Amino acid sequence: MNTNDLATVACAMAPAGRGILAADESTGTIKKRFDSINLESTEDNRRAYRDLLFTTEGVEEFISGVILFDETLRQKALDGTPFPKLLKSKGIVPGIKPDKGAKPLAGFPGELVTEGLDGLRERLEEYHDLGAQFAKWRAVITIGDGIPTSFCLDANAHALARYAALCQETGLVPIVEPEVLMDGDHTIERCEEVTTTTLERLFFALHEHRVVLEGTVLKPNMVISGKGCPRQASAEEIAEATVRCFRRTVPAAVPGIVFLSGGQSPEEATVNLNAMNAMYDDLPWELSFSYGRALQEPVLKAWKGEVANVPAAQKAYYHRAKLNGAARYGKYTPEMEGAA
Numbered sequence: 001m002n003t004n005d006l007a008t009v010a011c012a013m014a015p016a017g018r019g020i021l022a023a024d025e026s027t028g029t030i031k032k033r034f035d036s037i038n039l040e041s042t043e044d045n046r047r048a049y050r051d052l053l054f055t056t057e058g059v060e061e062f063i064s065g066v067i068l069f070d071e072t073l074r075q076k077a078l079d080g081t082p083f084p085k086l087l088k089s090k091g092i093v094p095g096i097k098p099d100k101g102a103k104p105l106a107g108f109p110g111e112l113v114t115e116g117l118d119g120l121r122e123r124l125e126e127y128h129d130l131g132a133q134f135a136k137w138r139a140v141i142t143i144g145d146g147i148p149t150s151f152c153l154d155a156n157a158h159a160l161a162r163y164a165a166l167c168q169e170t171g172l173v174p175i176v177e178p179e180v181l182m183d184g185d186h187t188i189e190r191c192e193e194v195t196t197t198t199l200e201r202l203f204f205a206l207h208e209h210r211v212v213l214e215g216t217v218l219k220p221n222m223v224i225s226g227k228g229c230p231r232q233a234s235a236e237e238i239a240e241a242t243v244r245c246f247r248r249t250v251p252a253a254v255p256g257i258v259f260l261s262g263g264q265s266p267e268e269a270t271v272n273l274n275a276m277n278a279m280y281d282d283l284p285w286e287l288s289f290s291y292g293r294a295l296q297e298p299v300l301k302a303w304k305g306e307v308a309n310v311p312a313a314q315k316a317y318y319h320r321a322k323l324n325g326a327a328r329y330g331k332y333t334p335e336m337e338g339a340a
């Protein structure tokens with residue numbers, strides 16, 4: 001695939017008014033989500049849940065892409081249509097999570113590095129053949145006493161850049177996701193400092209690995225107070241700090257920035273995205289969403305694993321997607337919450 005084709009797909013992943021659903025929970029993570037509704041994590045239940053999400057009528061008005069896990073990319077809707085084909089028929093770009101998860105970084109207590117580079121070229125080629133048009137790799141950066149270390153930031157930036165270069169060679173748009181965790185009692189200032197350094201190191205590595213930025217999408221955390229910090233920053237402060245950080249670190253050639261929700265509640269994730277789009281109309285990149293938990297929490301609660309609840313669960317998903325679609329224009333209001 002040439003650079004223009006990659007850039008076209010990257011733009012299609014963050015168009016006006018729409019964003020990405022992260023439905024790429026690994027088998028271990030989806031088990032945790034199902035535990036919360038007392039549902040056994042069987043392959044059938046996982047398929048039924050993803051079917052519910054992907055067949056929600058009209059949601060493509062607000063959802064431009066979906067990230068899938070290996071198992072889901074190979075599964076089919078009830079009528080026999082493979083999920084990637086079903087999504088494409090609705091104008092939704094299918095993507096894949098090819099990383100093997102964040103593992104302890106040897107010699108660096110409390111820090112993680114994402115594995116999965118071995119055999120990645122071959123896996124990406126297969127995913128491309130199965131219909132994926134983009135991929136996502138998540139690196140995890142922890143804030144704590146004396147961490148993150150410079151070494152950890154570089155190890156993760158290097159892995160993200162090697163992954164991104166392999167994606168582009170295969171014709172897949174890489175989503176690069178360096179997530180600075182909101183776990184901890186750190187201030188928003190500390191989060192800004194760490195996120196700034198993380199992104200500086202990442203874009204340096206992407207440049208060194210000859211990654212084409214026009215065909216790359218960034219999936220970062222918002223700059224936000226740690227969960228345990230006594231002073232929680234307002235949406236306006238989060239918007240200001242996040243945009244300031246990106247202006248300093250993210251080249252204008254990157255077409256889209258799609259946030260992870262990272263443990264924010266569905267409402268918080270929408271309010272904070274909305275604040276950024278309401279306060280700034282002169283940014284070089286689209287500011288959008290690629291939420292997992294913040295889109296799916298209300299869906300799981302409504303579904304509870306019961307066939308009879310599928311319509312209610314689809315309604316909850318459509319509603320949350322619509323609210324985030326409004327936040328893409330800075331036009332969300334809390335009154336819209338109750339209007340499902």
Ligand code: 13P
Pocket residue numbers: 022138177260261262263290291292293294
């Ligand atoms: P959350 O929005 O739940 O953080 O998930 C997004 C994601 O894809 C993490 O890799």
